[in-house]
Amino acid sequence: MMGTSCNAESGSLGTASTCFSSSYASTESDISIDLSSEQLNSEQISIQLPLNFQADKTLPKRVNKKLTKKSCLVEEISDDEKSRYVAMDCEMVGVGYGGRRNALARVSIVDWYGKIVFDTYVKVNEPITDLRTFVSGIRLSDVDESSSAMEYEECRTTVWSYLSSKIIVGHGLKNDLQVLNLHHPWYNIRDTAKYEPFMKKGEYKRDYMLLPRKLKDLAMQHLDKRIQEQDRSHCPIEDALAAFDLYKLARTKWEKVVEYKIMKTNNIKEQQKYLIQ
Numbered sequence: 001m002m003g004t005s006c007n008a009e010s011g012s013l014g015t016a017s018t019c020f021s022s023s024y025a026s027t028e029s030d031i032s033i034d035l036s037s038e039q040l041n042s043e044q045i046s047i048q049l050p051l052n053f054q055a056d057k058t059l060p061k062r063v064n065k066k067l068t069k070k071s072c073l074v075e076e077i078s079d080d081e082k083s084r085y086v087a088m089d090c091e092m093v094g095v096g097y098g099g100r101r102n103a104l105a106r107v108s109i110v111d112w113y114g115k116i117v118f119d120t121y122v123k124v125n126e127p128i129t130d131l132r133t134f135v136s137g138i139r140l141s142d143v144d145e146s147s148s149a150m151e152y153e154e155c156r157t158t159v160w161s162y163l164s165s166k167i168i169v170g171h172g173l174k175n176d177l178q179v180l181n182l183h184h185p186w187y188n189i190r191d192t193a194k195y196e197p198f199m200k201k202g203e204y205k206r207d208y209m210l211l212p213r214k215l216k217d218l219a220m221q222h223l224d225k226r227i228q229e230q231d232r233s234h235c236p237i238e239d240a241l242a243a244f245d246l247y248k249l250a251r252t253k254w255e256k257v258v259e260y261k262i263m264k265t266n267n268i269k270e271q272q273k274y275l276i277q
Contacts, residue, residue, distance in 0.1 A: 047138055049112035082112035086162060087169040090176040091136040093143065098140065099130025104179045105138045107155060108236035109162055116237060121149035137233030149167040156180055171215040171243045188260055192218060192246045195254060215239055218246055 006066045033059070091106040093099070103126065109118040121142045129140055143149050160182055169182060170176060177184055192198050193212035202209045216228040219242040226240050228234050247254065 011105045013176055029058075060119045082163075084167050084170060085112050086110065086117060087240040087246075087248075088163070088173070088176060088249075089170055089240040089243070090161075090179060091138055091234065091236050092175075092179055093124060093128050093132055093136060093138055094130030095124065095126050095128055097129070099128075099132070102179045103128070104155070105136060105143050106236055107159055107180070108240055109159070109238060110243070114241055114244075118145060118156060118158065119237065120158075121147065122155045123147065123149045123151055125152065131235065137235065151221070156182065169239065169244050169247045171218075174211070187258055190247050190254065190258075192243045195250065197250065198222075198246065215242055220250060222246060 027219070037252045086109050088107065088109045090104060090108075092102040093197060095103045103124045104122045105124060106121050108116070108216065111117050121138075123145065124143045126143075128140065128143070131140060133139060134250045141147055158205050159180055163182070163184060167190060168190045169190045169192070171186075171191065172193045173189055192215065196210060196225050198213060198218055199210040200213050214228075216226075219225045223242065223245050225242060
């Protein structure tokens with residue numbers, strides 16, 4: 001098994017970073033339909049799908065086993081299709097009483113090929129009460145007023161320019177988008193923390209709720225890749241790459257699930273319009 005290393009200099013746009021991604025190895029997929037109020041309240045959804053995409057009105061059954069390239073039928077897609085995707089990960093520090101509130105400290109975005117599109121530290125303009133350095137890797141000198149870090153609003157605007165027309169891949173993207181104060185359409189989000197085949201059952205036999213798994217555990221199980229190793233802080237570039245690799249492995253069935261959800265959402269919207277009339 002190969003590990004993944006991440007070395008970063010400086011803390012501004014275009015941070016020089018090197019990440020070495022290891023080989024694949026990972027699981028069959030499936031998913032249930034859970035239409036949120038956001039989905040139902042949105043307008044008719046129209047998205048661009050690959051030319052060779054075949055809509056499937058049925059969902060695959062749950063298969064609790066390791067994903068592999070063979071089992072997932074990893075497909076070749078065009079460069080234009082690949083350009084529609086980016087992966088993002090954020091590091092945060094704690095502010096407020098006990099450091100319980102999150103403040104953005106670093107953002108990293110990579111493209112399909114693993115190239116760093118954007119990587120910057122972000123100035124935190126209120127007192128930091130918990131740097132969370134053991135996890136985030138953030139030091140005070142990275143994000144204080146004297147640093148070369150980017151201002152929050154400038155960072156937010158720049159990040160949105162990269163994300164607005166893209167499908168975003170990541171792990172726990174709800175937290176990342178929340179700290180950036182950005183909204184993104186649900187059908188353009190691929191969150192490995194929320195994809196059912198990557199989730200785990202509750203602690204008790206009668207607990208049918210699915211819970212997110214740690215990215216480091218998913219990377220080890222499905223990619224044979226070590227990330228977030230003990231006594232080493234997280235690297236957002238490394239985490240974004242791992243989430244991207246997981247998505248690529250499950251992409252074929254994952255996209256069928258998204259298409260199915262979109263179809264169901266649009267059908268419900270049409271039924272609602274009919275009932276109103």
